[in-house]
Amino acid sequence: MSDSIFSPAFGNRPSTLVGRTLTLDAILGGLDSEPGSKERSTLVLGQRGSGKTVLLWELADRAREKGFVVASPTVASDDMPNRIIEKIQDDGERYIKGGRGKLVGGTVGALGFSVGLQFSSEIQETKSFGYKLLKLSERLEQQNRGILVLVDEVQGSSPELKQLISAYLELVGEGRNAAIVFAGLPGAISSVLNDRVLTFLNRAHKVVLDPLPEGDIDAYFTHAFAAAGVQIAPELRREAARATKGSPYMLQLVGHNIVQYAGESGAVDERVLQEALESSRVSFERDVCETTLAALSGKDVAFLRAMAADEIESNMTDIAERMGVGADYAQKYRKRLIDTGIITATRRGYVAFAVPYLADHLRNNA
Numbered sequence: 255m256s257d258s259i260f261s262p263a264f265g266n267r268p269s270t271l272v273g274r275t276l277t278l279d280a281i282l283g284g285l286d287s288e289p290g291s292k293e294r295s296t297l298v299l300g301q302r303g304s305g306k307t308v309l310l311w312e313l314a315d316r317a318r319e320k321g322f323v324v325a326s327p328t329v330a331s332d333d334m335p336n337r338i339i340e341k342i343q344d345d346g347e348r349y350i351k352g353g354r355g356k357l358v359g360g361t362v363g364a365l366g367f368s369v370g371l372q373f374s375s376e377i378q379e380t381k382s383f384g385y386k387l388l389k390l391s392e393r394l395e396q397q398n399r400g401i402l403v404l405v406d407e408v409q410g411s412s413p414e415l416k417q418l419i420s421a422y423l424e425l426v427g428e429g430r431n432a433a434i435v436f437a438g439l440p441g442a443i444s445s446v447l448n449d450r451v452l453t454f455l456n457r458a459h460k461v462v463l464d465p466l467p468e469g470d471i472d473a474y475f476t477h478a479f480a481a482a483g484v485q486i487a488p489e490l491r492r493e494a495a496r497a498t499k500g501s502p503y504m505l506q507l508v509g510h511n512i513v514q515y516a517g518e519s520g521a522v523d524e525r526v527l528q529e530a531l532e533s534s535r536v537s538f539e540r541d542v543c544e545t546t547l548a549a550l551s552g553k554d555v556a557f558l559r560a561m562a563a564d565e566i567e568s569n570m571t572d573i574a575e576r577m578g579v580g581a582d583y584a585q586k587y588r589k590r591l592i593d594t595g596i597i598t599a600t601r602r603g604y605v606a607f608a609v610p611y612l613a614d615h616l617r618n619n620a
C-alpha cells in the first residue's frame with residue numbers, strides 16, 4: 255500500500271503537525287511584542303527527531319501570514335549570512351514590486367537598491383552583512399513588513415553565528431521590526447560559545463520541544479489510519495501510540511510501518527503491529543540513538559551504560575560505583591548529560607534517560 259500520510263524523514267513536513275499549537279502560538283505571539291523585546295528572539299531546543307526543523311518551516315508560513323518577510327530556515331554554517339540576505343530579498347520582492355513589475359513606495363535607487371530589493375553593485379560588493387540587513391529592513395518597513403530570520407541546527411559558535419547576532423542586535427538598536435528564531439539540540443548553548451553569542455542565546459525566550467502527549471498521537475492515528483484505509487483495533491492503536499514515546503519521528507516511523515505491514519488488505523492484527531513496531535525501533539535506534547551516542551565522549555557513554563543496568567531510574571552512588579569513579583567525577587558527567595537533555599534528574603540523587611529507546615539500545619549493544 256502506498257503511504258501518502260506518514261513521512262518518516264528528517265526535515266520532511268508532516269501532513270499534520272501534531273500537538274504543537276501552544277508552542278507555535280507562543281512564538282508567534284512574541285512577534286507581536288514591541289520591537290526589541292525578549293519575546294522576539296526565541297531558541298527552540300529539542301532532541302533529534304523532536305520536530306525542530308518542521309516547526310521552523312511552519313513558523314515561516316504562519317509568520318508570512320502575519321505580514322513578515324521570512325528568511326526560511328538556514329543551517330548555521332559558512333554561507334549563512336549570504337543565504338539570509340538572498341532569502342529575504344526573494345521573499346520580500348513581492349511587496350516591493352507592484353503590478354507589471356512597477357516599483358511601489360520609494361524611488362528607484364533609494365537606499366542603495368537597484369531593482370526591487372536587489373542592491374546596487376556598489377553596495378553588494380562593498381557593504382557588510384549587517385549593513386545589508388539593516389537596509390533591507392528599512393526598505394521593507396516602508397511597506398509595513400517586519401523581518402523574521404530562522405536559523406536551524408545551531409551548535410557551538412561560529413564566526414557566522416556571531417556575525418548574525420551582532421547584525422540582529424544592530425537592528426534591535428535601530429528599533430527595527432525584526433525577530434529571530436534559532437533551533438538546536440539542548441546542548442547547543444552549553445558548549446563553548448563566545449561571549450556575545452552565549453549571552454544572546456541565554457537571554458532568548460526558550461522553548462523546549464517536549465514529547466507529544468500520547469492522547470494527541472492516538473487521536474491523530476485514529477484519523478490518519480482511517481484516511482490510509484488501515485483497520486486497527488483501538489487497543490492495538492493505543493499500543494502503537496504508546497510505542498512512539500511521544501517522539502514525532504517515531505510517530506512517523508510507526509505510522510508508516512503500520513501502513514506498509516498492513517499490506518493491500520489494510521488489516522492490522524497483533525502480529526502485523528509487532529512487526530511494524532520492531533521495524534520502527536530499529537530505524538529509531540539507528541537514526542536517533544546511535545547518532546546521539548556518536549556525538550558523546552567515551553566517558554559520557556560509560557555513564558549512560560552504567561545507567562542502563564537499571565530499569566526506571568538510576569542512583570548516582572550506583573552509577574559511580576559501576577563506573578569505578580568517585581562521586582565528584584560522576585557528578586561532572588551527570589551535569590554534562592543533563593545539559594544535553596539526554597538524561598534528566600528525577601529526584602535527589604537519581605537520574606533517568608530522556609531519549610526514548612536509548613536505554614534499550616545500550617542494553618542490546620553492550
Ligand SMILES: Nc1ncnc2c1ncn2[C@@H]1O[C@H](COP(=O)(O)OP(=O)(O)O)[C@@H](O)[C@H]1O
Nearest residue numbers: 263264265268272303304305306307308502503
Ligand atoms: N508535530 C509533529 N507532528 C507530526 N510529525 C512531526 C511533528 N514534528 C516533526 N514531525 C516529523 O518528525 C520527523 C522529524 O522532524 P524534524 O523536524 O526533522 O526533527 P528535528 O529537526 O528536531 O530533528 C519528520 O519525519 C517530521 O515529519
Ligand SMILES: [Mg+2]
Nearest residue numbers: 264265306307
Ligand atoms: Mg532538524
